[in-house]
Amino acid sequence: MLLINLFIIVNTLLPDYRGFLLNGWHTLIVAVVEIFLIGGVWWGSLIASHRIAGPLYVMVREIESISEGDFTARVNLRRYDMFQPEAEAINQSMEILQKRIDRIKSIVDEIEKQPGGYAPATPDHLARLRAELEQFKTT
Template sequence: MIWRRRKSLVNPKQQIWFGLELVVVAIGFNLICFFFLFLSPISDLFGPSNDELLTALLNTIYLKWPLVIISMIVLLLIGILMSHRLYGPLYGIHSVLDKWLTGDKSARLRIRKFDYLLPLMKPFNAVLDKLEKEQQKASDLAKAAIKQNTGSDLEQKAKDYLANIEARDEAEQ
């Protein structure tokens, strides 16, 4: 089932850190590119005879800083969106497993259409369905054994059932 998430930030701390790390990497990459592409070739301009050319170059660089800042903000927002598409499904998996541990066996994973872990949803839910069926089958067999048998017969039936489960598990592997 594909659905829409209600929160903008599923895990704000981790998502914002992810976006900031992306911005830091982009800034570092841009600084390295700036150094190798511009700073090394213009190092000869730092003489008294080239003051006008150097001033013109620095003015051009200063005019582009707002564009750099805007691009970093956009990059931060893209990083948050990317982390939302990753942390949302992880949060969903965690929630489903918590519900299963508290006894809610009907809980299933729901992931949005554009989330990164969408291909994981069907196999994950199939595992939960199989586990639920196995638990229901074991419960039904235990109830039937209790109704039919008493004492040592019940103990022997339980041992036989466990041996059958182990044999089947070994055969599946």
């Protein structure tokens, strides 16, 4: 592109130079082709940036939901977006985490259903709770 423009400028500034002859119509055709090429590059970069920035926005939004305690949040991307494997990994991790929390809730429900309401937990309940909680690495 720039090389063609350079030849046009040289032809304009040096009328005796015969290296690259362009008359009025040829110059117009070259200009139109350049406009289409520049427009195509602009459009392609716009689409590419949306395929990157869009998924990142969705991932950040869903991770913020998770940090607020919503473990049902999932990263759903458009099929042509970038970062599909990363979104799938986040979703699988969230499913595993949600199942672990559900198991802990179920053990607590069993303890609450014991006769007498909030009776002390049995050693079995405590062992199961401890086993579930030890799956979380906190330090």
